Each structure stands twice: as C-alpha cells, then as structure tokens.
Amino acid sequence: MAITLGQRSLSRLDGVHPDLVRVVKRAAALATAEEDFTVLEGVRTPERQRELYAQGRTKPGKIVTWTLKSNHFRNARTGFGHAVDLAPFPIDWNDHGRFDRLAKLIFRAAAAEGVAIRWGADWDRDGKPRERGETDSPHFELA
Numbered sequence: 001m002a003i004t005l006g007q008r009s010l011s012r013l014d015g016v017h018p019d020l021v022r023v024v025k026r027a028a029a030l031a032t033a034e035e036d037f038t039v040l041e042g043v044r045t046p047e048r049q050r051e052l053y054a055q056g057r058t059k060p061g062k063i064v065t066w067t068l069k070s071n072h073f074r075n076a077r078t079g080f081g082h083a084v085d086l087a088p089f090p091i092d093w094n095d096h097g098r099f100d101r102l103a104k105l106i107f108r109a110a111a112a113e114g115v116a117i118r119w120g121a122d123w124d125r126d127g128k129p130r131e132r133g134e135t136d137s138p139h140f141e142l143a
C-alpha cells in the first residue's frame with residue numbers, strides 16, 4: 001500500500017533535511033489509504049515565524065504555543081530545516097486518534113530509515129502523547 005504525496009506536500013519538503021524527507025516519503029510508501037496525510041509546513045522563514053508568533057494561540061482547534069526558536073528554521077550547521085508539520089488527510093484537528101496513528105506510521109518509517117525523530121505531542125519520547133499538555137501533534141523533528 002502507498003499514498004501519493006500531492007505536489008503541494010512535496011514542495012513543502014523543499015529545504016528540509018534529506019533524512020527527514022526520507023522518513024516522510026517512506027511513511028507515504030507504507031501508508032494505507034486510511035493513513036493518508038499531508039505536509040503542512042517544512043522550512044519556515046523568520047518572517048513567517050514572527051507572523052505565527054503574533055497570531056499566538058488564536059487559531060481555532062489548533063492550539064500551539066509558538067516560539068521564536070524553531071527547528072523549522074534552516075539549521076545553522078546543516079543549512080536544512082529539521083522539522084516538518086504533518087496532518088492526517090482530510091484534516092480534523094480534534095481527532096487526536098488519527099494524529100496518534102499518523103505518529104505511529106511516522107515512527108515506523110523513521111525506524112525503517114534509521115533516523116531518530118521526536119514528536120511534538122511526546123517531547124520526552126516515553127510513548128505517552130500529550131501527558132504534559134503537549135499540543136504540537138503535527139510536529140516531527142530530527143532528534
């Protein structure tokens with residue numbers, strides 16, 4: 001089984017670290033139709049980050065604490081973005097179960113590619129999503 005990442009998803013992987021791109025593409029290759037997902041964002045410009053920061057927590061259904069420091073910026077060392085935001089497709093921000101299933105798929109893909117990653121809903125990587133009120137379920141980054 002596999003899903004096809006749309007053109008928009010693929011263009012959002014521009015500038016993202018090749019290891020993370022491999023994980024996302026492997027996840028697409030492993031995904032069933034029910035595990036369809038989309039790439040929301042990859043590399044972020046400092047301007048865009050300030051914009052998001054200014055919006056604060058106001059987006060309905062998507063409660064994220066934006067910081068001005070982010071792995072979505074190009075990493076000074078590698079020149080690539082080290083984070084991507086992904087969402088199950090079609091998107092339902094309130095369906096945590098689908099975000100959790102997507103995370104399982106991403107971790108399976110990461111294991112297959114030998115890439116260590118961290119998930120925005122489980123920063124301490126103990127396998128318990130949102131235990132400390134983590135709210136960044138779409139966020140995956142290189143560990």
Ligand SMILES: [Zn+2]
Pocket residue numbers: 072083084085136138139140
């Ligand atoms: Zn993110």
